[in-house]
Amino acid sequence: MIEFRAVTKRFEDGTIAVDELDLAVEAGTITVFVGPSGCGKTTSLRMVNRMIDPTSGTILVDGKDVLSVDPPTLRRGIGYVIQQAGLFPHRTVLDNVATVPLLSGWDRRKARTRAAELLEIVGLDPAFGKRYPAQLSGGQQQRVGVARALAADPPVLLMDEPFSAVDPVVREDLQNELLRLQAELDKTIVFVTHDIDEALKLGERVAVFQTGGHLAQYARPTELLAAPANDFVASFVGRDRGYRTLTFLHADVPVRPVATAKLGERVVVDDWTLVVDSENRPRGWLSGVDGEVEVREQDLVSGGSLYDGSTLRGALDAALSSPSALGVAVDESGAVIGVVQADDVISALAKARAAGEVPK
């Protein structure tokens, strides 16, 4: 769908931003370009919609050389989302989203109707349509940025560090939202980030760029973690890449029963006891004391992360972050179903490895 053929970009001062890049982005996937600053990932992205033109080489979008298309026309067919959203401060949210359809000659009514649909698609209340960007939070602005990029329904979406300016909690929301959207829309997305965790989470394929504009490795996240192509990739993926590999394993971990108690009850607590609310959701831990005590809010030790049955990484983290060393496992409604232990996660990993499920 998007193909780089021997693409080189040399800036006027002589620095080589991108060096002989050969890479093919598959249609309908999220491909992430990741690397440290100055590695050429953003330059590569911007050459796709001709924000920057290559010094040599060819870029094909859908088989067509981008240099043969005049830039404004090319860009209207390629969605683009940037850091800080880049919304037009003087236009309402609705008119921001309607930008590309209007540029492409749609009539205003049709463009606005489409814009309102898109606000819903990206999870924003249509009432936001009448506001100006400055009246929105950073995360909301970024959603509008995504809606604007999708407005003319382009097959290709370029995302240039779109979530790096928002706080970690909002970023995770936006990442999950992007994965949800992609499951519905099936676009060809090129996503640039310097955050390896974001790359591994979002990318079906990840291109790791190395300083000097070299493509160091282009592979699926599991391969990247299991078999880094060189020392640079190994160090960029990080020391805890063994731990990250667990993100992609979904082996069964035994969920064991746990003693629970509710607030206000009088119970005998010999060992760590999990305190839950009326809907059986975890509230915190109570450590062992002698004799019968009343369960009081102020005596609770707050718990660690919760294991929702998804990945081995979640299971291990739940166990490691829990004060009782017991990871709380919950079902979809958030109710406690039991606990997991770190030892069990390690055993599950060993079994998965023996079964050949861990990529080498």
Add this chain to the structure above:
Amino acid sequence: MTWIFENWDRFWEVTEVHLRLSAVPVLIGFVLSIPLGWLASRSATARAILFPVANILFTIPSIALIVITPVLIGAKILDEINVIVPLVIYTIALMVRSVADALASVPGHVTAAANAMGYRPLRRFLTVDFPLALPVTIAGLRVATVSNISMVSVGALVGLGGYGQLFTEGYQTDNSAKVFAGLIGTVVLAVLADGLLLLLGRVLTPWARTGR
């Protein structure tokens, strides 16, 4: 004040002249400043030429410029163009920098986004850059307008000064009421014009007052 009411026709006549002689140069100067300011905001070379030239033009005393203009452009005496041309020059000298600063104040990520959406340069300028530059531009326009209203009076030296006529006549006939009338007229006109532009700015830029 009584002079104004007793001589209303005369007062209204000079008011009209004063208004015309200040408004026309502001309009012409403003329109000409837009392409020049755009050039200055885009090119360092243009900036290195335009800004010093504007500064020098602005330091020429208005009396000198108004007296010398008829000679330079060869216009007839009492032709309003003799006052309009110098004031257009002053307006441009003030506004080039304002327009350039205003365009430079448009955030880079917004113009980059506009390019990436597929705007062509002219449409981007008219519908993105210029509207976003309006708050700073209008601030400059208010200064230029008020300064023009005050400078028109100097035109009395070549027989065309609006309220300036009242100053020279009042001075020559030792009629301080007449001088005072001209003063009031100038101040009222300046305050009204400034208020009008402030209001216009608010109407044109509703987004500028929507903080988070």
